[in-house]
Amino acid sequence: MELRDFFQECPKVALGFSGGVDSAYLLYAALDHGAQVRPYFIKTAFQPQFELEDARRLCAQLGVELTVVELDVLQVPGVAENPPDRCYHCKRALFGRLRQQAQADGYTVLIDGTNASDDAGDRPGMRALGELSVRSPLRECGITKAQVRALSKEAGLFTWDKPAYACLATRVPTGEAITPETLRKV
Numbered sequence: 001m002e003l004r005d006f007f008q009e010c011p012k013v014a015l016g017f018s019g020g021v022d023s024a025y026l027l028y029a030a031l032d033h034g035a036q037v038r039p040y041f042i043k044t045a046f047q048p049q050f051e052l053e054d055a056r057r058l059c060a061q062l063g064v065e066l067t068v069v070e071l072d073v074l075q076v077p078g079v080a081e082n083p084p085d086r087c088y089h090c091k092r093a094l095f096g097r098l099r100q101q102a103q104a105d106g107y108t109v110l111i112d113g114t115n116a117s118d119d120a121g122d123r124p125g126m127r128a129l130g131e132l133s134v135r136s137p138l139r140e141c142g143i144t145k146a147q148v149r150a151l152s153k154e155a156g157l158f159t160w161d162k163p164a165y166a167c168l169a170t171r172v173p174t175g176e177a178i179t180p181e182t183l184r185k186v
Helices: 003-009 021-032 049-062 086-104 125-131 145-155 180-185
Strands: 012-016 036-043 067-070 109-111
Touching (some): 003 021, 012 021, 021 036, 021 145, 036 049, 086 109, 086 125
Parallel strands (some): 012 036, 012 109, 036 067
């Protein structure tokens, strides 16, 4: 399957949008293939402000309105305690909240920027995406991270060479509670 085919099959989509390389290209591709796409950025304590600024900048570049949804991830059971499966609980809460907002806005298909290079065995959050029926067009179409970067550069997206960014929670040792104070230190 090619992205063009995906967006013909799913012409109206809500996008979990981080402003990173993958979701930025996916937003561009959806628009390029004529899809009605609404990008949603989830603002949490785990992302620095520059991520939201990049997301806004890219949406402005593409002429799309960004919807910002807030979620207090430290109140989500299984997140602040920082167990080994924290990413699963966090991703489930994030995309559960996104799905709720997207459905309220009239979108039934929710997509994310997971690509074909992402290893499901190394990404516990991918299980949550499957449970919530989140589609991953880049992965489904076999598009790798290197291809996303090349296609992004070709499209003139400033995100094409943006460094990979890990959420702040990954900088806290497993088992150590995550608090606002802990996050300020990392």
